[in-house]
Amino acid sequence: MFKITKILKSGSRRGVLKTAHGSLSTPFFLPDATRGFIKLTDNEAVARTRTGALVVNTFHLYLQPGLKIIERAGGLHKFMDWSGPLLSDSGGFQIFSLIHKNSRLGKITDDKVIFHSPLDGSQHELTPEKSIQIQFTLGTDMMVCLDDCPPNDFSRPDLEKAVTRTIVWAKRCKTEYLKQLKKRKLSDAARPLLFAVIQGGAEIDLRSRCAEELVKIGFDGYSFGARPVDKEGKFLGEVLQATADFIPASALRFALGVGTPEDIYRCANMGWDMFDCVIPTREGRHGKLFFLKKFPKYENVNINNAKFAADFRPINKNSRLPELRRNSRAYLHHLFRLNEPLGHKLASLNNLEFYQNFIEDLSKIKDKK
């Protein structure tokens, strides 16, 4: 399913990952299509940016439209008309963020997490088993274990608690995963990949212990849990580096939530293979556009700035997407001033293509002879 083909002196890895919905070469970046779509755009256009795979979220899709609809549609790929690989996040991060922000929104116990839907306030509960069952119902190609995701500034005892719970829950996820494989008679080639999440905040020894226990259980890949930046937005490079080193070389390394282009570049050199982040699409929606210069240099411009009002150059003359070559920056500026969804779409597409190009350039780096 995953094969490493090369490890550079820098630590950067090259590999191939085969899923039931196609192959991906690593390293790769997955944009977040949390609710089954990349906001304000469409999957046909996203595919033209050569984006290979998308992340969807168990929590959001479970609440809306609900599993019955997706089951009746014939699975999530059909429902959202995406033929490439899909990765489903467990929903842990979202639920735990909600609860840590406002403890009235839910409750975490050793057995499960109880939460109130932000949509209608209705009460739901999620167990490790249920999270896996939902992900099988979605029919995604890569799945993530439900984890206890603490904020990075949690106290040491609280972080220890989260690590212990994450390990116990990962074990339960794995058991349920094997059960589902058997029940659905999925062959090795057709089976989804299962990722565990390594927690421990900024405490390296906790990350180490968490990784060690998870590796004993055995997963296709291991993810970096919690936010990869601290409260001030400073990238936790040392923690990412140490955590990567705790993961077996043969397994996929998934840097959840990473990140800016420079953070992705750094993480690739640490041996991380996969990245997902809201930056290209969220910043796109808010008018921040990425343009590649000479790799790894790039510029990040705010199309809302007054200087673009009469800038009739193309949005991106080097784009493979005709709509980004044809439309001017002045027009995009105009669309943003009027908060027009077409502007958000063009900006999102520009940034997705940028991220794709950035990762491709990164993948082309070779060891000097």
Next chain:
RNA sequence: GUGCCUAUAGUUUAAUGGUAGAACAAUUGGUUGUGGUCCAAUUAGCGAGAGUUCGAUUCUCUCUAGGCACC
């Protein structure tokens, strides 16, 4: 023509005889397992003139502009 009412930032509007506050707009930042509507900072104002007063955006008068009513 007469009477009454109104005039505060680009716009819509608060408050006040002693430093005039907000929203939207504008200008510029921010966003790391999603915030489509988010967050932050900045710029910007008492229609004109005279009077009363230690001090007037506030009170008085004149003018100007707009609205309403009557002839």
